[in-house]
Amino acid sequence: MSEPAMLNLVLFLPVLGMVMLLLVPRDAHGTVRGLALAVMLLQLALTVVLYQAFDPQVAGLQFETRLPWIADWGVYYHIGLDGLNVLLVLLTAFLGPLVVAGAFSAIDKDVKLFYAMVFLIQFAMLGTFVAQDLFLFYVFWETMLIPMFLIIGIWGGERRIYATLKFVLYTAFGSILMLAAVIYLVLSLQATSGITSFAFTDLYGSRLPLDIQVLLLGAFALSFAIKVPVVPFHTWLPDAHVEAPTAGSVILAGVLLKMGTYGFIKLGFPLFPDAARALTPAVMVLAVVSIVYGACLALVQDDIKKIIAYSSISHLGYVMLGLASFELIGIQGAIIQMVSHGLTAGGLFLMVGMIYERCHTRDLAAYGGLARILPVYSVFFMILTLAAIGLPTTSGFTGEFLVLLGAFDAAWPQYANGAATWPLVLACTAVLGVVLGALYMLRLAQKFLFGESRAPHAPLTDLNLREKLILVAIVAAVFVLGLFPDSFMQKTELAAREYQQQVLVEPESRWVRAAPDGGSP
């Protein structure tokens, strides 16, 4: 099979899975679960083949498919892999089977609908990553809302309705303004160059006046910042995480949050380079605030899920910091950090789900000394905790370290030649986040795993084979990414360079002039 066809197959496999689920009787839970896992594993296998075939020496898109969709408007079904999305596609495909297998015992209500929704969100997430057409991207971006709304709302905890409505209404608010910006941007391109196109490559590097660029970037950035989430747009996240079923939390933390950061790197900044440069200080400040504020909040939570939820805010702050440093090393670090956070947070949420299935509480005070009761569980939990802290040899270290390097690389020259001190202050504050990270994660591990042995339900059974296999896969990935980041970074290097060029260099080929018919936004 040719590679573009294979990428299409990977994208549409979940849809195929949904159709197959339709044919399975409603009460055949075993068949439904088996089918879901088989489809996800097949998807992972195909994605790995694609990843291997992805050539790091080639700039631009690979395995491209481009077919007219709404030809009159210049909308194309245009997908492809590049250095920015290839790792995220791999991460999504990797987490797919783990989410499915992790929910085998937890979900026993409306099983068929559940896996159909997991398939749907998998489809939408992959589509958002591989889309190379703004219209297509927006369609996939919004489609993600529907399955997540149902996953939290049907299988969630007690306050699930509140949490899921909050999630949808927050994210939809961001998208509605983004829609206005998308239309405006495309019409401006049409007015200036006569091309009616939604292709990213055509839209990159607008030379719109700065104030309009800032408004448009603001609309895009609001949507992305809510998704990331960047403080102060984060308040939906703890609720969504706490109320979501384990699978929902894993999808949220593992992949969905990366949509926001991916949006910034793929669209927000390169589409509006002048505005991006102008707003860099604001973005960096918000990133550092997210790092520190998220960490501080994580420090005082009693709900285990909330600790991990707030730690996500902190960790994604690093990603934002790396992206906004516009240093090659920081950008690559940000991409690694995205993947790493997907693995560690996803893994930790899975582990919280496992203990919740046994004890039905997430209250940290109810637990203690699990290391003695559940030794195998505790080992895995400790490894993931350390990875989240960023211990060397784990993926967390690679990501955070490279991001901080990038931040200092960007800050130091400015400090040295006396241009500005604040970038250096920000970078130093971000380092503080690492210390705070160790503090809250070790607090969690200490109360949870050590001390006096106590658990709400005794006797507890340790992990079964299915759970062990899931965790082994995650831990293995954490170490591979931590020990051999090179091979992964090679795949992203050209794309990161291109992103840097798009934002920093002013090419002659940028398209000119302003608004359609002089309207003002």
Added chain:
Amino acid sequence: MNAQTILTAMLPEHLLLVGILLLLVLEMASRREREFLGVTVLVLFAAAFAAARLAVADYAGVPFPGQFSVDPAAALGKAVLLALSIPAVLVARGEFGGTRFAILLLSSLYGACLMLSSDSFLTLFLGIELMSMPVYALVLLAMARPESLEGALKYLILGGAGTATLLLGISFVFGATGSFALPAFAEALDSADPIAQAGVVLITVAFFLKAAVVPFHAWAPDAYEGATVPVTAYMATVVKSAVLLAAVRLFDGAELPEGNAALLAALPLASMVWGNLTAMRQAGFRRMIAYSSIAHAGYLFFAFLGPAAGRFEAVLFYVVAYGLMNLLAFVSLPAAGRDADRDRLDNLKGLFRRSPYAAILIGAAMLSLAGIPPFPGFVAKFLIFRNVIEAGYTGWAVAGLLGSYLGIYFYLRVIQFMFMSPGAEGAAEEPPRLAAFAASLCCLLPVVLLTLFPGWVIDRL
């Protein structure tokens, strides 16, 4: 004018007339409702097919010069209206008995077709009245409930006020331009003459009233609630669509003069905001849809801000997407012993456990009405707002998009009821009738087409 043109150009209208006569005869021979409805569906299908055929063949004919002409756009609009009414008829079985429903419906559609082909204010007025009058009666047909009397009366009185406003507006425009021809409206739109301006405002208000735009919307919730499901579906989709398509014909090629944008945008914007906010508080499905349709009337009138060339395309696509999705929701509504029970939103609680496919179809319809991709409602909304921004009214477009955001909650609330709430105890579900199944298929197939290949449709508009 010759017999051949009259026969060909008005074939859809003739078929409707034949249908009415056929039903009158049939009523003497038989008392079986199934046959009446079968004949009606066949007639509608034939008429829709004839209209579509005319549109595809790029037929243009003028059977009555200055009064009635057919062009491909008008024929396409008729085909859409006629086809949209088929699902409403399919679910009408057991609601009325006798032929009254079918005959009134066909008469009303005749009026709708007349509107879309009108060249003068006279034909337009005739069409509007012929379309509205049978609907007053249709609302009243559900006399079993006191609400329908109230709803029908309110509709009748406000509809009458709308008629009076329209006539006054027409006479003003006639006074200013000396012409009854439709282009006189575009002329009046451009003129600075206060009489002409007053005429434009009055005619616009009449259309706002017929389409239920705030603050002329008060009849809609009562009429929608009072009528039975097929009639509400017909009102919410076909009648509203016909009014909007007629408005496109009325505005024809006229661009909005600079200062007049507020006239056409302010009330629709208020309509979006008020309709969406009020819909959140409704306990009945039809009342909720009524407020939702008030909001949608707002989006539809926004299309008139856009460049004249894209107006018909935007309105027609929107009307198709909106109509199909509304119908899909209506025909999938679970049956219940009493009509009032059927209407309660509480009746939808736990629907997914009882009949999953109905729940999924209604859910898809709600998401589409909310304008969430990938459903056709999104493409339709995109088209309208793109045109608005293209015309330079970015501020209005942003306001409109924010107004549409307000609607997301109550559509999601329906999904929440169906999927996330425990079901009512002992609500035994009737298995859906074959006709209802056929009706949902009628809606579903085009919906799938519009979802997967919107480009195919848009390229052909």
